[in-house]
Amino acid sequence: MPSSSGLVSAVSSDLEKIREAAPLVLSLTNSVVQPLTANLLLAAGAVPAMLNDAEETVEMLRGGTGALLVNLGTVTHEQGAVMQTAVQEANRLNIPWVLDPVAVGALSLRTRLARQLKEQTPRIIRGNASEIMALAGYSSVTKGPESTSSSADALQAARELALHTGAAVLVTGRTDYSTDGHQVVSTENGHPMMSRVTGVGCSMGALTAACAAVSPSPLQAAVSTAVLMGIAGEMAFEQSPAPGSFAVSLLDCLYSLSPEDVARRARILSL
Ligand SMILES: Nc1ncnc2c1ncn2[C@@H]1O[C@H](COP(=O)(O)OP(=O)(O)OP(=O)(O)O)[C@@H](O)[C@H]1O
Numbered sequence: 001m002p003s004s005s006g007l008v009s010a011v012s013s014d015l016e017k018i019r020e021a022a023p024l025v026l027s028l029t030n031s032v033v034q035p036l037t038a039n040l041l042l043a044a045g046a047v048p049a050m051l052n053d054a055e056e057t058v059e060m061l062r063g064g065t066g067a068l069l070v071n072l073g074t075v076t077h078e079q080g081a082v083m084q085t086a087v088q089e090a091n092r093l094n095i096p097w098v099l100d101p102v103a104v105g106a107l108s109l110r111t112r113l114a115r116q117l118k119e120q121t122p123r124i125i126r127g128n129a130s131e132i133m134a135l136a137g138y139s140s141v142t143k144g145p146e147s148t149s150s151s152a153d154a155l156q157a158a159r160e161l162a163l164h165t166g167a168a169v170l171v172t173g174r175t176d177y178s179t180d181g182h183q184v185v186s187t188e189n190g191h192p193m194m195s196r197v198t199g200v201g202c203s204m205g206a207l208t209a210a211c212a213a214v215s216p217s218p219l220q221a222a223v224s225t226a227v228l229m230g231i232a233g234e235m236a237f238e239q240s241p242a243p244g245s246f247a248v249s250l251l252d253c254l255y256s257l258s259p260e261d262v263a264r265r266a267r268i269l270s271l
C-alpha cells in the first residue's frame with residue numbers, strides 16, 4: 001500500500017513534537033491499564049498524570065495540562081462525576097480531550113455516561129468497532145471490552161459519529177480507520193499480538209491525547225497514533241513474539257522509534 005508522503009512526515013513531526021514539548025496528559029482511565037498507560041506515555045515522550053478526585057482534576061487541568069483522556073473501562077458513579085467535571089473544565093480551558101468508550105453498549109452506566117460525554121465536544125473518540133457502532137447508535141455486540149466486529153464494519157458508524165460530534169474518530173482493529181466525517185484515512189500497521197496484551201487499545205487512547213496536544217488537527221492526531229503504535233507493535237513482535245515480553249518490547253520500540261522507521265514502515269491510505 002503506498003503512503004502519502006505528507007501524511008507520513010506529519011506522523012514523524014507529531015512524534016518529534018511530543019518528544020520536544022513533553023505534554024502533560026491527564027488520564028482518567030481504568031484500573032486495569034494504568035501502569036501500561038503511564039509507561040507508554042513516558043516511552044513516547046509525554047508526561048502522564050492520574051488521579052481520582054474532582055477538585056484535584058480541576059487543579060491539574062489549570063496547571064498546564066496538554067490533554068485529557070476519559071476512558072470508561074472500570075467507571076463507577078463517583079468516577080463518572082469526576083469525568084463530567086474534568087470535561088467541563090477542559091472545555092472551558094480549551095484543552096483537547098479524548099473519549100475512550102470501553103465496552104459501551106454492553107453495560108448501562110457507561111453507555112449513559114458515554115452518550116452524555118459525546119455531546120460535550122470531545123476532540124477525538126477512540127474505540128474498537130463494537131464500541132464505535134454502539135456509540136453511534138447501531139446495535140453491536142461486545143465480549144467484555146473486546147470487539148466482535150471488524151473495524152471495516154464500523155466505518156459508516158464512525159463517519160456519522162464524527163459528523164454528529166465534531167470529533168475525529170479512530171476505530172482500531174486489524175485495520176485502523178481515522179475520520180473527521182469527511183475524510184477517511186486507513187492505516188494497516190500493527191500486529192495481532194497487540195490484542196493479546198490487555199490495555200494496548202486503552203493506552204492508544206492516551207497516546208491519542210498526547211498527539212492531540214501537539215498535532216495540527218484531531219484527524220492527524222488519530223492517524224499519527226495509529227501509525228506510531230502500529231509500527232511499535234510490528235517491531236516489538238520481531239524482538240519478542242510472546243505476550244509478556246511483547247508488552248515490554250512495545251514500550252522499548254515506541255521509545256526508540258525513528259523518523260526512518262516511520263518512513264519505511266508506515267502503511268497509510270487516504271480513502
Ligand atoms: N489482527 C490485528 N492485526 C494487526 N494489528 C492489530 C490486530 N488487532 C489489533 N491490532 C492493533 O492493536 C491496536 C489496538 O486495537 P484493539 O482494537 O485491539 O483495541 P481494544 O480492543 O480497544 O484494546 P484493549 O481493550 O485491550 O485496550 C490496533 O490499533 C492495531 O494496530
Ligand SMILES: Cc1ncsc1CCO
Pocket residue numbers: 030032033073074102145198199202
Ligand atoms: C480487561 C478490562 N476490563 C475492563 S477495562 C479492561 C482493559 C481493556 O479494555
Ligand SMILES: [Mg+2]
Pocket residue numbers: 145146147195201
Ligand atoms: Mg483488544
